[in-house]
Amino acid sequence: MxxxxxxxxxxxxxxxxxxxxxxxxxxxxxxxxxxxxxxxxxxxxxxxxxxxxxxxxxxxxxxxxxxxxxxxxxxxxxxxxRIPLQYILGYEDFMGIRLQVGPGVLIPRPETELLAAEAYRICREMKSLRLIADLGTGSGNLALNLASRFPKALIYGVDSSPQALYWARRNRRRLKTGRVRLLCGDAELPIPRSRYGNFSLVVSNPPYILSSDIPGLQAEVGYEPRSALDGGPDGLSGIRRMLKAAARLLHPQGALICEIGMGQAGAVKKLFKKNGFVDIKVTPDWQNIPRIVSGKWRSP
Ligand SMILES: C[S@@+](CC[C@H](N)C(=O)[O-])C[C@H]1O[C@@H](n2cnc3c(N)ncnc32)[C@H](O)[C@@H]1O
CATH class of the missing domain: 1.10.8.10 (Ubiquitin-associated (UBA) domain)
Structure with a gap:
């Protein structure tokens, strides 16, 4: 029947x-x-x-x-x-903030709350915190949360997807979070050149899934934008791009913090080192999967 x-x-x-x-x-x-x-x-x-x-x-x-x-x-x-529940409801909660989401933007995941928490820890330890970049901002989950905790900082949220930025702008309007500039383009490129070399923190949850793994993901994920998921043949293309961007944006005491996929910690640590980062730290998630990598920038 x-x-x-x-x-x-x-x-x-x-x-x-x-x-x-x-x-x-x-x-x-x-x-x-x-x-x-x-x-x-x-x-x-x-x-x-x-x-x-x-x-x-x-x-x-x-x-x-x-x-x-x-x-x-x-x-x-x-x-x-198999339309994701959050697209049907029109929202997802992230670190105590309700974000509007829908087709065209990645639904913020619980493991990214760990990225936010580690980013707060780094920000609190910094002597001065003026500029933060969130590269691949999606719904604005990280940028808007950081803005609510560190209202004196100016935060640039960048995304290459205009559809994703539509949701980030809606969320910024609704949450009335002040100092967040949302820009469309590739990684650091839309940020004014005059700001390069002055950022305290670059935070990023880049796409990190291997292209070949995407067809095998849950049916719901098929409704989310591929550009938010696909990290290329080895899953690391997005992370490589964000490392290059961070090297241009950060000031000498600045830090980069990224979310990574399962099994990527060793390779990502090597990439951090190769790109001039020191004091590299890997933080596991609640399932003990290495999930967050951070490092301090030591300009050559
Ligand atoms: C994994 S999603 C993360 C979204 C959001 N920050 C979060 O944590 O839910 C990655 C985001 O990066 C964006 N993106 C991918 N490549 C990019 C690039 N080269 N420059 C800027 N944004 C990029 C995608 O459009 C997507 O919104």
Whole structure:
């Protein structure tokens, strides 16, 4: 029996409550191989009802009218097409800030929160912090977070994708974060030349997935922009580009911090050294995968 027919039959006789709707949606998600099916169903219903998880679970017997049921079913069907949950909801939370996201921009990932936390640590240790560059800013997650913590710094967020910058600009407007300049182009190139050699920190979460690994990723990732993922044949093209950019932007006591992919730490450490960085530090994520590499710039 096709999905919509089975749904109609199930809901024909009596108005289902929260519990039945969640059970139905979670079952559909499970059958389709979607991870965390209960949670995903809850997120969609919470979104439509505009209530918290606590309220949703406390009101599990609440009857749901046909209008809301229709909207819920539409969203469930979108999710069954493997459209990422965050694109359906229109947002993702990152380090306590709600960012708007949608097609054209990478959804910020939890491991990137570790990059943000390490970047804060480096910033706090700096004597003076005037200029920061976020290369490959995407939704603006890193630039806007750094701006909210270090309001005296001027932050340049650069992205080569105009679609990504559309979301970063929306987020900047909504969050009313002041000193963030968002520029379109390749790495350091759109930043005024007069600023070169004056940056305290360059932060980057570049694309780092091997081109050959992309077809095997989760179906949801196929909705995200390839330019945010594809790190070339060895996964390191983006990191090489950001190292070159950092060497031009940083002042002699400046630092570069990057997120990397699984198994890349050894190669990235070598690239940092080769490009003139010292005090190289690798930080593992919560699964103990080396995830963040930072180094201090010692200009030759
Ligand atoms: C992995 S995503 C990171 C986005 C965001 N910073 C985050 O952490 O979610 C990489 C971003 O870098 C951008 N990008 C890729 N190559 C670039 C380049 N050469 N110059 C500027 N941006 C680039 C992509 O468009 C994408 O938005």
């Amino acid at each position: 096709n999905q919509s027919l089975s749904t109609k039959k199930q809901f024909k006789n009596k108005a289902p409550g929260v519990y039945q709707l969640l059970t139905w949606a979670a079952g559909q998600f499970r059958a389709c191989g979607i991870e965390a099916p209960q949670r995903q169903a809850q997120e969609l219903l919470m979104h439509i009802l505009g209530i918290s998880r606590v309220c949703l679970l406390a009101e599990s017997g609440l009857k749901i009218n046909s209008g809301i049921r229709g909207r819920f079913k539409d969203l469930v069907h979108k999710r069954l097409e």
